[in-house]
Amino acid sequence: MIKLSNIKKIYKGSGIETVALQGVSMEVKKSEFISIMGRSGCGKSTLLNILGCMDSYDDGEYIFDDVNVKRLNSIELARFRNKKIGFVFQAFNLINEMTAFENVEIPLGYGGVSQKLRRDRIHTLLDAVGLLDKMNSYPGQMSGGQQQRLAIARALANNPEVILADEPTGNLDSKNGIEIMELLCTLNNTGTTIILVTHDNNIASYAKRRITLGDGIIINDIRSDAR
Amino acid sequence: MKWYIAKKIVNRIKKNLRNYFYIILEVMIGVLLISIFYSVRLSINDKYIQIKDNAENTYAKMMVTPKLTDLNHQGNTERKHLENSVLATSASNTIVPGFSMDDARWIYNKYGDDLSLSIVAYKRIFVKTNDTVAIIEELAVSDDFYNLYIPNRGNELFNKIVIGEGAKSILKDCEFYNDDNMGVSEKEIDFLRSIVLSDTILYQDKKISIVNSDAYIGERIKYFIQDNNPWVKNFKPAYSVIMPIKYYSDIVSSSGTENVYFSIKFKNTLFSPSILFSIIEFLNDEYKGEYDYRIDTNLDRYKREVENIKFISDSFIILAGVSFIIIICGLSGILLIIINKRSRELAICISMGASKKMLFFEIIMESLAINAIGGISGMVFSLFILKYFVSFKDFNIIFDYKILTYITFVIVLTGVLSAIPATIKIKRMTPIQILKSL
Numbered sequence A: 001m002i003k004l005s006n007i008k009k010i011y012k013g014s015g016i017e018t019v020a021l022q023g024v025s026m027e028v029k030k031s032e033f034i035s036i037m038g039r040s041g042c043g044k045s046t047l048l049n050i051l052g053c054m055d056s057y058d059d060g061e062y063i064f065d066d067v068n069v070k071r072l073n074s075i076e077l078a079r080f081r082n083k084k085i086g087f088v089f090q091a092f093n094l095i096n097e098m099t100a101f102e103n104v105e106i107p108l109g110y111g112g113v114s115q116k117l118r119r120d121r122i123h124t125l126l127d128a129v130g131l132l133d134k135m136n137s138y139p140g141q142m143s144g145g146q147q148q149r150l151a152i153a154r155a156l157a158n159n160p161e162v163i164l165a166d167e168p169t170g171n172l173d174s175k176n177g178i179e180i181m182e183l184l185c186t187l188n189n190t191g192t193t194i195i196l197v198t199h200d201n202n203i204a205s206y207a208k209r210r211i212t213l214g215d216g217i218i219i220n221d222i223r224s225d226a227r
Numbered sequence B: 001m002k003w004y005i006a007k008k009i010v011n012r013i014k015k016n017l018r019n020y021f022y023i024i025l026e027v028m029i030g031v032l033l034i035s036i037f038y039s040v041r042l043s044i045n046d047k048y049i050q051i052k053d054n055a056e057n058t059y060a061k062m063m064v065t066p067k068l069t070d071l072n073h074q075g076n077t078e079r080k081h082l083e084n085s086v087l088a089t090s091a092s093n094t095i096v097p098g099f100s101m102d103d104a105r106w107i108y109n110k111y112g113d114d115l116s117l118s119i120v121a122y123k124r125i126f127v128k129t130n131d132t133v134a135i136i137e138e139l140a141v142s143d144d145f146y147n148l149y150i151p152n153r154g155n156e157l158f159n160k161i162v163i164g165e166g167a168k169s170i171l172k173d174c175e176f177y178n179d180d181n182m183g184v185s186e187k188e189i190d191f192l193r194s195i196v197l198s199d200t201i202l203y204q205d206k207k208i209s210i211v212n213s214d215a216y217i218g219e220r221i222k223y224f225i226q227d228n229n230p231w232v233k234n235f236k237p238a239y240s241v242i243m244p245i246k247y248y249s250d251i252v253s254s255s256g257t258e259n260v261y262f263s264i265k266f267k268n269t270l271f272s273p274s275i276l277f278s279i280i281e282f283l284n285d286e287y288k289g290e291y292d293y294r295i296d297t298n299l300d301r302y303k304r305e306v307e308n309i310k311f312i313s314d315s316f317i318i319l320a321g322v323s324f325i326i327i328i329c330g331l332s333g334i335l336l337i338i339i340n341k342r343s344r345e346l347a348i349c350i351s352m353g354a355s356k357k358m359l360f361f362e363i364i365m366e367s368l369a370i371n372a373i374g375g376i377s378g379m380v381f382s383l384f385i386l387k388y389f390v391s392f393k394d395f396n397i398i399f400d401y402k403i404l405t406y407i408t409f410v411i412v413l414t415g416v417l418s419a420i421p422a423t424i425k426i427k428r429m430t431p432i433q434i435l436k437s438l
Helices: A044-051 A076-086 A100-110 A115-128 A144-155 A174-190 B002-015 B017-058 B075-077 B103-112 B147-151 B163-174 B184-195 B230-234 B247-251 B273-286 B298-341 B343-351 B355-389 B404-430 B429-438
Strands: A002-015 A016-028 A033-040 A058-062 A085-088 A162-166 A193-197 A209-214 A217-223 B057-068 B115-121 B122-129 B131-136 B160-161 B200-203 B208-211 B241-242 B260-266 B291-297
Touching: A016 A044, A016 A058, A016 A174, A016 A217, A033 A044, A033 A174, A044 A193, A058 A144, A076 A085, A076 A100, A076 B115, A076 B355, A100 B002, A100 B343, A144 A174, A144 B208, A162 A174, A174 A193, A174 B273, A217 B075, B002 B017, B002 B355, B017 B298, B017 B355, B017 B404, B075 B115, B147 B200, B208 B230, B273 B291, B298 B343, B298 B355, B298 B404, B343 B355, B355 B404
Parallel strands: A033 A193, A033 A209, A085 A162, A162 A193, B057 B241, B160 B208
Antiparallel strands: A002 A016, A002 A058, A209 A217, B057 B291, B115 B260, B122 B131, B200 B208, B241 B260
């Protein structure tokens, strides 16, 4: 489904070049659950952003479902991101001025889904994450765990092929963290590919494949049974 | 998707009405000012056109100026200092040349259907023959003579007509044209004849003496007209042209006149400059370019007023323009602040699949919606204010529906222009940096 070949990324700023990725190659198959680990600054978030088409790369090739991502223009890229990828952030990144319903509605709205279908889909998603009763609540009125579940519901809105989660439990206590990871596992069991960035071994242990990055290259790629 | 964006904008405005209030208020006040200023401008413009039309169409005086090179006698020597002066109204002692009864005949023959011609001599006439100066005070000979002049003299004032011997002898030699050829009624001609030829005339069964003026030589005797007399006030020379008469100068070697005119009135047609120019062409041919003829309309009289109006009108347009710029600056500044505050939201939207172009569209639509709310409110208020409160000198200021088009244009333009800084901000935005910094 995803094929990265020799992806390089260099940040340039005021005469200093910082190499974030210096040739990452990997393949991701459908329904995989991958964790990406590594020390701070090793390039794991950069890799996730490139996978999510939120950041560009300087060299290499990124093929997603036989589409060369580099050849897409900005509008095609936005549509691609909207349909194929769901994001879950450490800080939830919900819009506080919008209700739970409206937050989940964002990707559906930009995806051109009709109002009736949007409403049905939002009800289904909020029900799935146990937040149907919070439909008209604002993020500020919810707990951290609820907010992250809402973020997951939003990420799933357009039924994406891959969920990219950047430290999804980083801002949660252990109980809520476990709940979120179990939710992600459930999603993975229904066929959604999940790529997770974390520095927590416990969280990484939910994944069936663990990739470790160091200094911008993959230093370890282990497939094992998830817990 | 457009409906989703529309719904999103409506929800956002509803939820943030308090924050948007000041923008809406600013747009409202701006549009209110623009609308009022523009209405005033339109009204002033209408007034200006009206004044201009009135000035051009209601009155014209043909002025004759001898070319200075031909002047050698005393009166004209004085006039050398009065370039372009209106000789017919000058107080010098020289009769104005450049127009004769023959000329009047030519005009009558050519334009008799359109014009009526008459002599108008009012205020003083100085008639000088060698050693004698005759003063005819306020003698008027015109088609308005009976209707306006005589009845309003008043019995007390109109008990004596003074006419100098010299003038009397000159006028005796004058040709008085009757209805058949000059459009002056027989009755008027008779009256004039009786003034010139008799010692008394009968007016309203009252005997009025015609007094030899030799005793009054050099004196200013006013018998008939004061400026406040009703006929002067009521005398409206609609569509008339007044020309100086040369006739006297053929007879009198050196004489003076003030306000002695040959009057041309447009009878059945509207004021026609082309006829006047044709007459001027004829006169130029006749006098071999010896005189400069020019037509003076009421425009000169209104010139100052028109200039004032134009100044006021231009000031209002500048004010409207300034209001427009203030709206754009204010609105774009506020939108920029809003975009800065909403950069996180926009970055999230981008991560959820919104393109920057969609966000541009969203921001412009939001700006247009705010402008529309403020603009429509401002327009409604201006309608109300113009209807009930605004009056400006004698201008009838009304809400002209042309303004609707203008204001719609202003709303769209301010909406788009004020969103530009915000769209530039979005274009430069790197969502990944914003999301990272959270």
